[in-house]
Every structure is written in structure tokens, then in C-alpha cells.
Amino acid sequence: MPLPVFAMMVCTFCIGTAESVIAGILPAIAQDIHVSLAAVGMLISVYAVAVVLAGPFVTAVTSRLRRAVPLPCMMGVFVLGNVLAALAPGFAWLITGRVVSALVHSTLIAAFVATARDMAPANRRAAWGAKITLGIGLSSVAGVPVGTLIGNAFGWRATFWALAALSLAATLLLLRCPPPQAPPTPDRRHDATGGRQRPVLSGPLVLTALVIALGTAGAFTLYTYASPYLTRAAGFPSQAVTILLLLYGAGGLVGNMLGGRAADRFPHATVPVTLGTVAAALLLLALPTTGRWTAAVAFCLLGTAYFATIPALNTRIVIAAGPSSPTMALTINNSAFCIGIALGSWLGGLLLTHGHSLPSIAAAGAALTATAVLVALTTPTRRETPRASAATTTEATEPFRVR
Numbered sequence: 001m002p003l004p005v006f007a008m009m010v011c012t013f014c015i016g017t018a019e020s021v022i023a024g025i026l027p028a029i030a031q032d033i034h035v036s037l038a039a040v041g042m043l044i045s046v047y048a049v050a051v052v053l054a055g056p057f058v059t060a061v062t063s064r065l066r067r068a069v070p071l072p073c074m075m076g077v078f079v080l081g082n083v084l085a086a087l088a089p090g091f092a093w094l095i096t097g098r099v100v101s102a103l104v105h106s107t108l109i110a111a112f113v114a115t116a117r118d119m120a121p122a123n124r125r126a127a128w129g130a131k132i133t134l135g136i137g138l139s140s141v142a143g144v145p146v147g148t149l150i151g152n153a154f155g156w157r158a159t160f161w162a163l164a165a166l167s168l169a170a171t172l173l174l175l176r177c178p179p180p181q182a183p184p185t186p187d188r189r190h191d192a193t194g195g196r197q198r199p200v201l202s203g204p205l206v207l208t209a210l211v212i213a214l215g216t217a218g219a220f221t222l223y224t225y226a227s228p229y230l231t232r233a234a235g236f237p238s239q240a241v242t243i244l245l246l247l248y249g250a251g252g253l254v255g256n257m258l259g260g261r262a263a264d265r266f267p268h269a270t271v272p273v274t275l276g277t278v279a280a281a282l283l284l285l286a287l288p289t290t291g292r293w294t295a296a297v298a299f300c301l302l303g304t305a306y307f308a309t310i311p312a313l314n315t316r317i318v319i320a321a322g323p324s325s326p327t328m329a330l331t332i333n334n335s336a337f338c339i340g341i342a343l344g345s346w347l348g349g350l351l352l353t354h355g356h357s358l359p360s361i362a363a364a365g366a367a368l369t370a371t372a373v374l375v376a377l378t379t380p381t382r383r384e385t386p387r388a389s390a391a392t393t394t395e396a397t398e399p400f401r402v403r
Contacts, residue, residue, distance in 0.1 A: 003177035005119065005131055008112040010170040011075055012135030015108060017143030018082060018101055018163050019047065024148030025156040032156065033091050046095055047102045048342050052335045055106025059331040062107060068178040071111060074104040075171040079164050086160035097160075106338075109133075110330035113314055115179045117326065123264055130260025130311035137256045137307055141249035145242075204320040205329060207379040209336040211372045212313050215275045216340025217347065218369030219306045222282060222362045223248075224345040225352065226299070229285070233358040234295035244299055251300040252307035259308030263315040270312040275373045277305035282366035286359045320379075344368070 001009075022029075022043050030040045062070040081101030088094035113129045120128035151159040222229060230236045230244055255274075262270045284290060284298035314333060321329035347368075348361045 001131060002119065003173075004179040005116050005128065007170060007173040007177050008071075008116060008132055008179065009135040011167070011174060012109055012112055012132050013139050013143055014135075014163060014167040014170055015078065015105055016136035016139030017147055018078070018167075019105065020139065021144045021147035021151075021159060021163070022047070022098075024144060025151035025159055028151055028156040029094070033088075033094065035091050039091070043095065043098050045342070047098050047105075048338045050099045050102035051105045051338045054103045055110075055331045055335050056328065058104060058107040059110065059328050062111075063327065067111070067115060067180070071108070071115075071179065072171050072175050074108050075167060075174060077101075077104045078108070079167045079171060082160045082164035082167060086157045086164060106331050106334040107327075109136075109334050110327050113330050114318075114326045117318070119180060126263035126267070126311045126315045127257075127260040129314050130256050130263075133307075133310050133314070134253065134256050136310075137249065137252045140252060141246060145246075202320065202322075204380050205317060205332070207375055208313070208317045208320045209332055211271065211275070211376045211379065212317070212333060212336035213340040213343065214368050214372035214375065215278065215306075215309060215313075216337050217344035218282060218365040218367070218372065219278055219302065220341045220344030221348040221365035221368065222285060222302070222344075225348050225358065225361060229358045229362070230295070230299070234285075234290065235292055236295075244296060247296075247300045248303035251302075251304035255304035255306065255308035256310060258304075260311040262308070263312040267312070267315050267319060271309065271316050271376045272373050274305050274309040274312055275369055275376060278302060278309065279366045279369040279373060281305060282362045282369060286363035286366060288359060290359075316376075 026040050026043075029043075030036060033040075058074075062074070078101050081097050081099070081103075083097070084100055085094055085097030088097055109132070112132045116128040116132045117125040147159045147162065150162050226245065226248075227241050230241050231238055236244065259270065259274060262273075281298045281302040285295060285302070290298070314330060317329045317333045318326045344365065347364060351361050351364060352358070
């Protein structure tokens, strides 16, 4: 793996960990700063809202700069956000730190994926993009559990200090091994935070964003409540939940790699197949007769299939946007994922509040994901232009030159 790609993957690992680790240290935060769990839960919602609202704006502002400038600077902002959270004297400052980190979340991930795609050979773009999103999968498997462990052992502030330290190390590695600049072409000028971004909104792109939001919502309708589902509905002891969550994450790592390879070979067919598999796994979990082993297999299949959709959807939204604005398209992509996570969590909670069973939330998730499949099948597609392919191939032949 080229060092610039590795550096960007480590940065993405830090970003993914920061987004999700808060769930593991919520009780400690609530006890220390004397607020309710419901209030501390706003840290998750506020972060997601900031990502959705700030992402396109930050991408547009930084798009005129060369990659070697904005990427480390935005990582510096991310480090600052975690330092503010670690030093927060009260709840307001803690929210401020989270918002500061969230401001650059979407743009960083989008720019990293777009840069990795530029560095890749023409027939390996999705696979190289998947190397970046692998950092998100690793954050679920290792980052969040370790961050929670650090918080429980040394206090929740130690979790943010550890994140800040690792993020700073990743930023220094990014400075030492800067990603190359994309060459300008008539269709694509200084993109991937290297120049002007053209408007990308179009019918196919909006529909693809809808597919992302619905598919993600379907998976997170159940995943948000995975622990009570596994213990109450599937009948697992509480000690087994951690193991099953780790298996879910491990399946996600495998799915991320398989999804990247499949998206390179079958960019239009991969999305319906992976989302269809997510829907099938959710249906298995919705059956009232599902036994423990079937539930365990279906839960791991859910993780594998869901993470396989990520590189496939990245590729699909870039193709939908055309060759001029992949970074902005991927920023919209990340916003759609966040909207889907919020929608799925809200729907699952709503169903449980109104007395529906835990298997019923899996059924609702399956319905959302099936809708995403139908939208994907009916969305008009386009092919990447030869000119865009040529630009990517040129970039891949000189992957370590800083332009």
C-alpha cells in the first residue's frame, strides 16, 4: 500500500472512531459533567447534523486549494476539536469540540477517497477507494472498543486525548507523505480539494443519494438496537454481544474489500446485489422462528453486506456526478450516509416506543433497504468518460510525485 494511501486510511480510522466512540463513554460523561444520558446523547445528533450541514460548504471553500494544503490543515482542525473535547469544563464546551471535529469530517473522507481513486490504476479505483473506507471498518472493530476501554479505565477525557494524539500522528504522516495532485483536464480541473468544483446536482446523483440514505437507514434501524435484539429476541447471553459485534465488524472488513473489487468489475450491478443481501439478512432476523445460530449468521452477513455497499455506492455516486466533481459528490455521499444513520436510529426508536417487537424493527429495516434496491434498479446510470479514465491512469503512473 502506498504510504500516502496508508496515511489517509489512518486519518479515516481516527475520524470513524471519533464519530462512534462517544456511544461507549456516554455514561461516564453524563456522570462527570452532571447531565442526563438523554442530554449527552445530543453529542451524537449534533455531530451528525454538523457533518450534513457543513460538509458541502467546507468542500466548496477548500476546493480551490491544492491537496497538500487543505488535507493536513483540516486534520489539524479535527485534532483541535478532540483537544477541546478533552479539556471541556462543561457540556457546552464539549458540544463545541464535537462540532469543530464534525466540520471537516465529510470533506476529509470524501477527499481521501477521491485522492485514492486518482492514484489507482484505471481498473482498480473502487478497490483503492475501499482502502480508505477500510479505516472506518477498522474503527468499528478496534477503534471504538479500545476507545471505550480507555475511557472506562482512565476517564472519558483520556479517550479524546488518545484520539487527538493518534490524529496528530496521522497528520504528521500525511505531511511527510503528501498525496499527489490530480492533473487538470478539460472535464476535471483541480478536483479532489485541488481546484474549482462544478455543480454536481442531477437526477441520477440525487437518486443515488436517496439509495444511500434508505439503504443505510435500513441497516441502522436494527444495528442501533443490536444489543437488546441479540439478548432479548435472539436469546444470547449479554457476554456474547461483544463477540457478535466484533464478528459484525470483522465481516465488515471482508465486505469492504469484496465490495471494492466487485464495484471495479461490475459498478452498476454491485449496489443492488449488496443492498439486496442486506435486506435478506434483515428479513432473516425479522423471522419469529429465528434461532441463535441463524441469528448469528444473519447478523454477521448483515455486517459483511452493508460494508460491501460502501465502495460500491462511492463508485456509483462518482459516476452519477460525472468526471468534474468527485469530491463534492463524495461529500454528498457522506451526508447521505449520516442522514440514513439518523433516520434508521429514529425509526427503530419510534417503533420500540410504540410497543413494536424487536424483530419488527428488523422487518422495517428490510422494507427500507428493499426500497433502496428498487430505486437503485430504476436510477439511470452513466459510464465514466474515457477522458476521466485517462486522467486517473495518468495519476496512477506517478503516484508519489507531489504536484
